[in-house]
Amino acid sequence: MPYQSSDKTRQKKDTKRTAMMQASVRVFAEKGYHAATIRDIVQEADVAVGTFYFYFPDKETLFVHLYEETALFLLQAIQQGIQSRATIPHQITGGLQAYINIAVYEPAIVQLLLVGGVGTVPSLAVKRATFRENLIMSWQRPLDTALDNAHILPQNTRRTAEALAGAFDEVVLNLLNAPDPESEAEAAVQDLIDFSLRAVAYTGL
Amino acid sequence: MPYQSSDKTRQKKDTKRTAMMQASVRVFAEKGYHAATIRDIVQEADVAVGTFYFYFPDKETLFVHLYEETALFLLQAIQQGIQSRATIPHQITGGLQAYINIAVYEPAIVQLLLVGGVGTVPSLAVKRATFRENLIMSWQRPLDTALDNAHILPQNTRRTAEALAGAFDEVVLNLLNAPDPESEAEAAVQDLIDFSLRAVAYTGL
Amino acid sequence: MPYQSSDKTRQKKDTKRTAMMQASVRVFAEKGYHAATIRDIVQEADVAVGTFYFYFPDKETLFVHLYEETALFLLQAIQQGIQSRATIPHQITGGLQAYINIAVYEPAIVQLLLVGGVGTVPSLAVKRATFRENLIMSWQRPLDTALDNAHILPQNTRRTAEALAGAFDEVVLNLLNAPDPESEAEAAVQDLIDFSLRAVAYTGL
Amino acid sequence: MPYQSSDKTRQKKDTKRTAMMQASVRVFAEKGYHAATIRDIVQEADVAVGTFYFYFPDKETLFVHLYEETALFLLQAIQQGIQSRATIPHQITGGLQAYINIAVYEPAIVQLLLVGGVGTVPSLAVKRATFRENLIMSWQRPLDTALDNAHILPQNTRRTAEALAGAFDEVVLNLLNAPDPESEAEAAVQDLIDFSLRAVAYTGL
DNA sequence: TATGAATGAGAATTCATTCAT
DNA sequence: TATGAATGAATTCTCATTCAT
Numbered sequence: 001m002p003y004q005s006s007d008k009t010r011q012k013k014d015t016k017r018t019a020m021m022q023a024s025v026r027v028f029a030e031k032g033y034h035a036a037t038i039r040d041i042v043q044e045a046d047v048a049v050g051t052f053y054f055y056f057p058d059k060e061t062l063f064v065h066l067y068e069e070t071a072l073f074l075l076q077a078i079q080q081g082i083q084s085r086a087t088i089p090h091q092i093t094g095g096l097q098a099y100i101n102i103a104v105y106e107p108a109i110v111q112l113l114l115v116g117g118v119g120t121v122p123s124l125a126v127k128r129a130t131f132r133e134n135l136i137m138s139w140q141r142p143l144d145t146a147l148d149n150a151h152i153l154p155q156n157t158r159r160t161a162e163a164l165a166g167a168f169d170e171v172v173l174n175l176l177n178a179p180d181p182e183s184e185a186e187a188a189v190q191d192l193i194d195f196s197l198r199a200v201a202y203t204g205l
Numbered sequence: 206m207p208y209q210s211s212d213k214t215r216q217k218k219d220t221k222r223t224a225m226m227q228a229s230v231r232v233f234a235e236k237g238y239h240a241a242t243i244r245d246i247v248q249e250a251d252v253a254v255g256t257f258y259f260y261f262p263d264k265e266t267l268f269v270h271l272y273e274e275t276a277l278f279l280l281q282a283i284q285q286g287i288q289s290r291a292t293i294p295h296q297i298t299g300g301l302q303a304y305i306n307i308a309v310y311e312p313a314i315v316q317l318l319l320v321g322g323v324g325t326v327p328s329l330a331v332k333r334a335t336f337r338e339n340l341i342m343s344w345q346r347p348l349d350t351a352l353d354n355a356h357i358l359p360q361n362t363r364r365t366a367e368a369l370a371g372a373f374d375e376v377v378l379n380l381l382n383a384p385d386p387e388s389e390a391e392a393a394v395q396d397l398i399d400f401s402l403r404a405v406a407y408t409g410l
Numbered sequence: 411m412p413y414q415s416s417d418k419t420r421q422k423k424d425t426k427r428t429a430m431m432q433a434s435v436r437v438f439a440e441k442g443y444h445a446a447t448i449r450d451i452v453q454e455a456d457v458a459v460g461t462f463y464f465y466f467p468d469k470e471t472l473f474v475h476l477y478e479e480t481a482l483f484l485l486q487a488i489q490q491g492i493q494s495r496a497t498i499p500h501q502i503t504g505g506l507q508a509y510i511n512i513a514v515y516e517p518a519i520v521q522l523l524l525v526g527g528v529g530t531v532p533s534l535a536v537k538r539a540t541f542r543e544n545l546i547m548s549w550q551r552p553l554d555t556a557l558d559n560a561h562i563l564p565q566n567t568r569r570t571a572e573a574l575a576g577a578f579d580e581v582v583l584n585l586l587n588a589p590d591p592e593s594e595a596e597a598a599v600q601d602l603i604d605f606s607l608r609a610v611a612y613t614g615l
Numbered sequence: 616m617p618y619q620s621s622d623k624t625r626q627k628k629d630t631k632r633t634a635m636m637q638a639s640v641r642v643f644a645e646k647g648y649h650a651a652t653i654r655d656i657v658q659e660a661d662v663a664v665g666t667f668y669f670y671f672p673d674k675e676t677l678f679v680h681l682y683e684e685t686a687l688f689l690l691q692a693i694q695q696g697i698q699s700r701a702t703i704p705h706q707i708t709g710g711l712q713a714y715i716n717i718a719v720y721e722p723a724i725v726q727l728l729l730v731g732g733v734g735t736v737p738s739l740a741v742k743r744a745t746f747r748e749n750l751i752m753s754w755q756r757p758l759d760t761a762l763d764n765a766h767i768l769p770q771n772t773r774r775t776a777e778a779l780a781g782a783f784d785e786v787v788l789n790l791l792n793a794p795d796p797e798s799e800a801e802a803a804v805q806d807l808i809d810f811s812l813r814a815v816a817y818t819g820l
Numbered sequence: 821t822a823t824g825a826a827t828g829a830g831a832a833t834t835c836a837t838t839c840a841t
Numbered sequence: 842t843a844t845g846a847a848t849g850a851a852t853t854c855t856c857a858t859t860c861a862t
Contacts, residue, residue, distance in 0.1 A: 118320045159396040159397070160396075163373075163400050170367050170371020171364060
């Protein structure tokens, strides 16, 4: 394996690289793309500026990469929460729990996705659109299935999915601004489940 | 009469000032606070850099002022749409129509509020929080009244209002990204009305 | 007199022009050339910016002109105080009284000359050098005469004159920084007379 | 040993920092605070603009710092020249030699103090006042002692000290404008010693 | 790999000056 | 004459990026 550095070296490298990415998420989440400086990031990660450019080509590329990766992580968690269940109530519950879980324990990730990457670099616009689209689709798919099975009343599931996605985001952001998000998380999940089941006109109630 | 601050002169001044503010809204809405440069703004308004500073003290002050003014305008329109009606279905209809009307005919205003002012200057954070709070309260008030009158089932109206506000925003943003927002507006309003009445557990259906 | 505007007009013009020059002296004296803005000057004179450029070609020209005029005024006052007397003690007394009188009652003039025009525009450098040279010469001339008449002991009168000029300036600046310059002026004059007569080795003491 | 803040590196940094400070002194001395631009300074130091801001927080801070440091240096030199001697003639000689020595070999320092910092930034005003006060006090102290010992006749020593300080400054500035200051320095010192001993009414002559 | 000094393009802001009215 | 809106060159300062060590 000549092209590969030793485990020890790789581990150290990965350690530093990971530290910088986590620092980046925090800094971008807190300040947004433009207000965050490379200096902010390297100070948070406790490395030198030059080190940043050893691991990442530039600020924009890192940010877009971070956004993609983070978006994928959140989407997969939500989809996992949805897909492991069979009926709409459980699916919504599963997806929401996954979402709010991440929001509470990794707030920087959610903040990066929801506020850190708004109105920034052109190259991000398409990534952001894709993320929103995937997020909406994640909620639309169970709705379509439920509609087929007459578990919900007829409706424009696309629009319902958009509305649910927006509703969840807003509640999550308000939750994160609360003094103790963790303690309120469970109630928020329950309120949103109730809200959603009513909103999708769930016939099983 | 060597010089006269005549109506004509004053009117011209106001005209130019207004033009610059509108240009600013467009640029801020499109690029967000940080990415928008003074040069962008003055080019959009077709004036020189110095002219900007003749009318406005600095970029930040203008932005915050713009945000406040715009937020007030949107809030009043929505509240006007709500308060001129008596029952929840009509109130939601009125508020939504006002919101989507502005979104379609003054998209920059909505974009400035929803995306332009995210993660920007500290002095804006409180304005933004106030705006979101007022927006949520605008929806919560009719819910509380309806709950008192048993027009909706018992629920955490605060959370419902948050969810509705977020739902509306997301649908509006998706609408604005559509190829022809105007043609879809009516359907979007109707879908959201239906969504909302289900979501708030309106008992009159 | 076709080329001449009416008395009334000219008077008004002179009034305004004079007001601006006096305002300029005050502003330049207080802030120095660079820190003083045209806006400062016209506000102090209560006219519009355009008016400034009707009377004066530009900031630098006005400043240099002001400096020259002011320097001439001070020099003539000092020289008048010197030349109207016959012997060194009276000449020093006369010159000093004139200087300190102006310093106390027209502090802006002295401040403009001593501090307002330091290290500023190249075109002023020569004017300033000329002023200092003339000021020194004003004191050297009576010294030379006194030396010829053996009223003072042999010395390098040029150097003595430099030293006296510097001594007077410093005392004047300290006087102007005093809480009540006027009340201390007389004592300062007397101290400086004594100092000077000793310093020039006046033989008549 | 990927990187080492070795002596060599640190020395280089100090070297560059020192070079920039010296360049700053020269530029400020020549043009004064306002007329001196960052561009002037970095060109004189042959570095890029950013380098200036790597070493110094901003123009004003550097200038004030430079002024303080320079004032302290000059004051200590003069006081050292004074305090190492016992009687007024030797004290004046010592202080003057120190002053003129610096003026001739470090003209920028003296010019910065005497002309570069006049009528500039508010934060400098107090530093300048302190410097003048300390300078005057440096001359007043030996005068007070001499007066106690009856080595000079009764007089207002504060005023005499002011006058001497001003006299020295003026002669020094004239000396610096001479074609060959160094060659005239000795004579200037001697003339000023004579002038001063007469001016303070030294009784030992 | 890692460092941080050095760079310079670009941003915000100021202000002398012009000119249509 | 007088006005003040409009201009844009010049200035200060920031920050992403590079590179010698």
